[in-house]
Amino acid sequence: MSKPFVSLRPEITRTHALILMDWLEDERVTRYLSDSRSVSRFIAEAIDRTQLPILTHLFNQGGRFFMTYDRNDRPVGFVRLVKTGGDCEIVLVIGDHDNWGRSLGASSIREGLKLAFLDMRARTVIARIHPDNIGSLKAFERCGFALHHETPTLQSLSLTAGRYRQLLRSGALADTGDIFITEMDKERLEDLIACEQGAVIADLEHEIERAIVVEPKEVAPDVVTMNSRVLLHLDDEALEVALVYPHEADDRAGKLSVLSEIGAALLGYQEGDAIDWTVSERTRRIRIDRVIYQPESAGDFHL
Incomplete structure (x- = not known):
């Protein structure tokens, strides 16, 4: 529970x-x-x-x-x-x-x-x-x-x-269920946040630290990994977004940085998961409806 x-x-x-x-x-x-x-x-x-x-x-x-x-x-x-x-x-x-x-x-x-x-x-x-x-x-x-x-x-x-x-x-301090991260994503993200500070960085580091680490070829196809494209609901609003690194972020194109509030929330969750998360000083419910594209399941291990 x-x-x-x-x-x-x-x-x-x-x-x-x-x-x-x-x-x-x-x-x-x-x-x-x-x-x-x-x-x-x-x-x-x-x-x-x-x-x-x-x-x-x-x-x-x-x-x-x-x-x-x-x-x-x-x-x-x-x-x-x-x-x-x-x-x-x-x-x-x-x-x-x-x-x-x-x-x-x-x-x-x-x-x-x-x-x-x-x-x-x-x-x-x-x-x-x-x-x-x-x-x-x-x-x-x-x-x-x-x-x-x-x-x-x-x-x-x-x-x-x-x-x-x-x-x-x-998992003893987890507020929600298990999340998953690939070895490659974890290594890249740890390098990314090493010199960063702030509440979103703390949230992301917390999620990386508690995530179950898997090899890229073994991650389930419905898990949100880096560069995945996802259909989700933010409260009652339906969105299609991609989870990307900061240099690729473009809100108008639906490319959310992993260092953004919603981006940090998505990492590692699976289809059907719903979580509460603070976005712009409000509590929002984020539900992951479907992973449209995941690099690992598509064989794009270079992304």
Whole structure:
């Protein structure tokens, strides 16, 4: 069964700030949040300090702050990542208590790990949890964290980059089903993204890392590989697209770069697969109807 879809989005508006303050006034939300008072005070000061509608720059001082959205594009919590040297601390809150018990916290942890390890290039991610916060402890443990240090009032859990990649390759952190990539495509794509950064690059690297690697002659003919042409639905819109490398991209001709949001989403999936993916700050449902052309099944191994 697929895990619940969440997305982490960096833009913070005044409306978001007011939502955050409502959450931080709820004792059920702040019960185990050690710095809730200072966070609430900071938000109030940020709102008073500027009349700008966008407050992202204020929230990213000293770290990176993200609103967590559910499948229906509703804000349900936040994630903060603070990197010091090679370590990155993750702070996570599901503020909408009506959504507690739906595993949104674990999904948010996995999204936070993707950014911490694959975008911010942390060596270790650390979570500091109150020992009575059993739900959070279990969620982090399910995502591969292990106890690093403890006191009567705090348990420090950690996960290394190496362990994270092992868990990706084993499928333990997958939000959706298996995907497949050819050895040649993987090698080319790893070279392509080696010097790139950004959320889409982190998503693509995540997919490459977790994909099952197969030889070009052994890949199933209904798998989307590089240079495949595909019929798909983006929500209710039918599209015919080709998945190409950036230098061949041409949106008007339906040639989508693998470094684009939709392009990164398609790689490795099969006919009939449907996934939720963030496109232009919205959650979209992408369904792969048919692989019209796949280089490997056509014998075009040079592409």
